[in-house]
Each structure stands twice: as C-alpha cells, then as structure tokens.
Amino acid sequence: MKNILSLTALTLFLAATATPALAQLEEGEKPTEGMIAAGEAPATPISEAETALRFLQNQAAATKWTRTAAADLLAYVERIGEEGLDPADYDPIGLRAALEGNDDAALSATATDIFLRVSSDLALGHVRGDARVDWHMIDPDLDGNEQYAMMQRAVANGSVRDELNSLLPTHPQYAELKGVLATATDPAVIDKVRTNLDRWRWLPRDLGPRYVIVNVPAYTVAIVENGHVVARHRAVVGATKTATPQLSAVATGVILNPWWEVPRSISPAVRGKKGYVSVKDGDGVRYRQPPGPGNSLGRMKVVMPNNYAIYLHDTPAKSLFNRDVRAFSHGCIRTQDALGFAQMLLNNPLWDQARIAEAIAAGKTVKADAAVPTPVYITYFTAAAIKDKGGIFTYNDIYGRDSTVVAGLTDRNGGVLASMK
Incomplete structure (x- = not known):
C-alpha cells in the first residue's frame, strides 16, 4: 500500500504540472498506457495506480542510474533535513538496499521515484492541496518535462546535488531560515522554521529584480x-x-x-446613506462612492x-x-x-x-x-530570520494556518491526498 500511495501522489503531481500526455485529458477521463508510453491511446483504459507504475517503469528504463549518481542521491536525501524536510519521506532505506543489490533496473526505478519526489518538493513545496489554506499563487518552477530532463542531466553529468540545489528558493530569507534551523533545539522553533521554509518553496524560485511583497501576519x-x-x-x-x-x-x-465600487455583500449597509451613488445593474442596484477624503x-x-x-x-x-x-x-x-x-x-x-x-x-x-x-x-509568513544573529522574529498566526502546514509536513504526501481520504 505504501508504494501505491507514492505512485498515486506522483500521478497527481504530473497531472498538475501539465505533462503533455496528461494535459490533453478531459475531466474524469483516465490516462491510458499508450498515452504515457507512445502517445497512442489504446481502447482499454488501465487503473491510475497501474498507469503510474508503468509510467515510472518507462522513465526508469529511459534513465539508467549509475551507482555513483544513486549514491549521490542517497547522500542528498540523508541531509535533506537541512531544508526542513524529513529524510524518511524519500525512502533512504529502500535506496540503500537497491545500491547494495545487483539489480540495475531496480536501482534505476527506485532512484527515479525518489528523485522525482525530492525535486518536486524542493521546487514546489512538500505541503500541497487543501493543506495550503487560501493560497492561490502559481509556481512555474518545474514541469514534468523539465523534471525528467533535469534527472537525465544529473545522472549523465554526475551533478545530482547541483541539479537539486538549483531548485531551491533564491530569496535570502530561505538561506537565513536554514541557518536558524541548523542550530535550533526548541521543537516549537523547529516547527515554525520548517513551516515557513516550505512556504518559501510555494513561491516562484526567483521573485524578480523588482517586486512588491506583502506579509499579512x-x-x-x-x-x-x-x-x-x-x-x-x-x-x-x-x-x-x-x-x-x-x-x-x-x-x-x-x-x-x-471611485469605490461597493461589494454586493455590504451594499445593504450603505443603502440610503449620503455620499453614495446608486447605479442600475441588470435587475438590481449597485452602489458607488465617489472620490473624496472620505472615500473608503x-x-x-x-x-x-x-x-x-x-x-x-x-x-x-x-x-x-x-x-x-x-x-x-x-x-x-x-x-x-x-x-x-x-x-x-x-x-x-x-x-x-x-x-x-x-x-x-x-x-x-x-x-x-x-x-x-x-x-x-x-x-503569509509567520517567521523571519534575523540577519547575522541566528534567531527568528515571529509574527502572530492571525488566521491559524501554521498547524495545517505542520501536519502536512508530517504527511508523506504533504496533504495532497487529503480530499481522497
């Protein structure tokens, strides 16, 4: 069951990142073997889990992992706690066992699965779906095609660590929060830092040379x-x-x-008040407040x-x-x-x-x-690292959202399957 859940999460991720074959599906339509393997849809659909398994097998066959590259991936996973992620979520025991075995195909399949999960979480964040309460930003940092191209470069060039590090947020706060995490011993501080590290991963990796950032808390x-x-x-x-x-x-x-266009939800509160203009809008009336010192x-x-x-x-x-x-x-x-x-x-x-x-x-x-x-x-960041001082400044979690992220960080699937349970 553990492997099936992992593969289901992978399938959902590939659909979300619009891999071409999956992006063409209509709502409710099942991906088929041909769509994944050769671009031709056979008449008989197969199950989601089997589709994901065959997809993974095809990609593993296309990317033959060397033992050196797989060992580098294992070393990265074992240190991924530095990013506020849990090494156990990326099956280091399974990868070590595959490295110690003699089955190269099994090693490639295991390393492929782990690389996909690690790269996805570094680029897009571990906590997904309903666990991201009221978060509506699109993160364009990684799609399925680039993910596999990155994996092939990592293996061919012996650059696993560099390829994965290239996905990390570039904002100085990310590196500074990692510095706090490296020395933190208080569980509450650790949870606070891990929560906000993941939120940085939810954003685009590079925010641009000039931008406005609002921090609600x-x-x-x-x-x-x-x-x-x-x-x-x-x-x-x-x-x-x-x-x-x-x-x-x-x-x-x-x-x-x-001018202030009064939202319909509060229109009754201004009806009949001076300083507002009523405008016929279809069968109803909407209200506007003209410019002036008292304009909302x-x-x-x-x-x-x-x-x-x-x-x-x-x-x-x-x-x-x-x-x-x-x-x-x-x-x-x-x-x-x-x-x-x-x-x-x-x-x-x-x-x-x-x-x-x-x-x-x-x-x-x-x-x-x-x-x-x-x-x-x-x-929505509830903590900021204090530059050059090794501590953090915390803000009140005004909407009570931190606990949901902490729960997602302890879930191997990051909450992505919450709606399916």
Missing part, C-alpha cells in the same frame, strides 16, 4: 529592488472573518482619486487585476496604522503613506511627488502608469 508592504528593501510600509489586512487570500498579481499603475479607498488604489478583487489602496482611517494588531479590512491591503508608496511603485519621472499632489488636488479620477509592470506577492 507582519502587517507590512515592502518594495524590493535587486534583493534590497527600498521601502517598507505598515498595512491593514483582512480581518479573521474576511481573511486576505495569498495571491500574486502584476501592478501596472495606480488610480488617483478612485482613500486617494489611491493600485491597478493589479486578479480573480479575488484584492488590491493595495489608501484609507481615510489613518489611525489604524498606529495599532500593533491591524487585521480590520474586508480583505484588501490598506497601505500607510499610500501616495509615497504610489510614487515609488510607479517609478516614473512623469509622476513625481508634485504631479501626484496636483492630480489629487484636482479631484478627478486619473490613472497613472508605472514605468515597468511590477509583480505583487501577497504572502
């Missing part, structure tokens, strides 16, 4: 350029009942003097289209930035010194401080374009 918004924080602002985030989801978007500019979006809203209608914006309730706990919004990120933030985000000489002030004073709604589109990552 820290109530902060930062602009990062070439690895250095050039601006950090306090933020108000979603209340526990209207939690801010974790997502990525691209900021292309800002709206100065924005304040004087600025970032243009960052996404499926969750979550934005960074100003607020008239400036006093909330003085509080230590700042979880009060309906999900959006209210940003302190929003106009100063807007100027830095735009990074556009046409929109300097004077031009922005002039546009605000005019009172008209204006869109200011950024010089270059900027990625925005809304994240």
Whole structure:
C-alpha cells in the first residue's frame, strides 16, 4: 500500500504540472498506457495506480542510474533535513538496499521515484492541496518535462546535488531560515522554521529584480529592488472573518482619486446613506462612492487585476496604522503613506511627488502608469530570520494556518491526498 500511495501522489503531481500526455485529458477521463508510453491511446483504459507504475517503469528504463549518481542521491536525501524536510519521506532505506543489490533496473526505478519526489518538493513545496489554506499563487518552477530532463542531466553529468540545489528558493530569507534551523533545539522553533521554509518553496524560485511583497501576519508592504528593501510600509489586512487570500498579481499603475465600487455583500449597509451613488445593474442596484477624503479607498488604489478583487489602496482611517494588531479590512491591503508608496511603485519621472499632489488636488479620477509592470506577492509568513544573529522574529498566526502546514509536513504526501481520504 505504501508504494501505491507514492505512485498515486506522483500521478497527481504530473497531472498538475501539465505533462503533455496528461494535459490533453478531459475531466474524469483516465490516462491510458499508450498515452504515457507512445502517445497512442489504446481502447482499454488501465487503473491510475497501474498507469503510474508503468509510467515510472518507462522513465526508469529511459534513465539508467549509475551507482555513483544513486549514491549521490542517497547522500542528498540523508541531509535533506537541512531544508526542513524529513529524510524518511524519500525512502533512504529502500535506496540503500537497491545500491547494495545487483539489480540495475531496480536501482534505476527506485532512484527515479525518489528523485522525482525530492525535486518536486524542493521546487514546489512538500505541503500541497487543501493543506495550503487560501493560497492561490502559481509556481512555474518545474514541469514534468523539465523534471525528467533535469534527472537525465544529473545522472549523465554526475551533478545530482547541483541539479537539486538549483531548485531551491533564491530569496535570502530561505538561506537565513536554514541557518536558524541548523542550530535550533526548541521543537516549537523547529516547527515554525520548517513551516515557513516550505512556504518559501510555494513561491516562484526567483521573485524578480523588482517586486512588491506583502506579509499579512507582519502587517507590512515592502518594495524590493535587486534583493534590497527600498521601502517598507505598515498595512491593514483582512480581518479573521474576511481573511486576505495569498495571491500574486502584476501592478501596472495606480488610480488617483478612485471611485469605490461597493461589494454586493455590504451594499445593504450603505443603502440610503449620503455620499453614495446608486447605479442600475441588470435587475438590481449597485452602489458607488465617489472620490473624496472620505472615500473608503482613500486617494489611491493600485491597478493589479486578479480573480479575488484584492488590491493595495489608501484609507481615510489613518489611525489604524498606529495599532500593533491591524487585521480590520474586508480583505484588501490598506497601505500607510499610500501616495509615497504610489510614487515609488510607479517609478516614473512623469509622476513625481508634485504631479501626484496636483492630480489629487484636482479631484478627478486619473490613472497613472508605472514605468515597468511590477509583480505583487501577497504572502503569509509567520517567521523571519534575523540577519547575522541566528534567531527568528515571529509574527502572530492571525488566521491559524501554521498547524495545517505542520501536519502536512508530517504527511508523506504533504496533504495532497487529503480530499481522497
């Protein structure tokens, strides 16, 4: 049963990463032997477990592991605890037994299975599926085709360690958290670090040369350029009942003097109130709040289209930035010194401080374009390593999500099969 679960998890991963043969399947359709082995679908489908087994056997046959490469893989697995992962999840006992045996085909099959699981977890994170509560970012770091090409390079060039290390996050916090983990003895600290190391793996490996990162538990918004924080602002985030989801978007500019489109969920609260404009919308009515000092979006809203209608914006309730706990919004990120933030985000000489002030004073709604589109990552990290001091600073787990990640880290399948149990 242990092997079948491993292969099922592998099949789910391959489907998620859109290996061409699997990507062509319609919902509910079963992959077939021909699709995997030769690209021609036979008439009789086979079971998911058998499909995964045959797929694995085919790939193992295509990649003949040398004993040197397999020994390097075993050494990597035995030290994978340095990444906050559990060596036992990658069957070092089975790989050692295969190395000590005389069956080269069995060695290749075992090493292939382990390499796929290790590379997947390093690139995309071990905790998957429902265990990633409200996490909606797409991580493009690895697909099935690249995974097998990487494995073949690792074996052919004797570069197992280098190939696997190339998948690790490049953000300095990842390496600094690993440093904390190396010396930690307190189980609570160990769990906290492991949880946040995995969250870094959920993100793209390289966030880009310039980006905005929001850390919800820290109530902060930062602009990062070439690895250095050039601006950090306090933020108000979603209340526990209207939690801010974790997502990525691209900021292309800002709206100065924005209108606020009142969400339908709270429309009854503004019905009949002064300062709101009603607009017929099909069979119903929606409400808008015109620009002004009392507008709920304040004087600025970032243009960052996404499926969750979550934005960074100003607020008239400036006093909330003085509080230590700042979880009060309906999900959006209210940003302190929003106009100063807007100027830095735009990074556009046409929109300097004077031009922005002039546009605000005019009172008209204006869109200011950024010089270059900027990625925005809304994240959830409950710990940060203190640079050069070997400790961590922890943030309150405001939405209670750490325990789910810890549980996923103790599950060999990372929670990916939770919905099937």
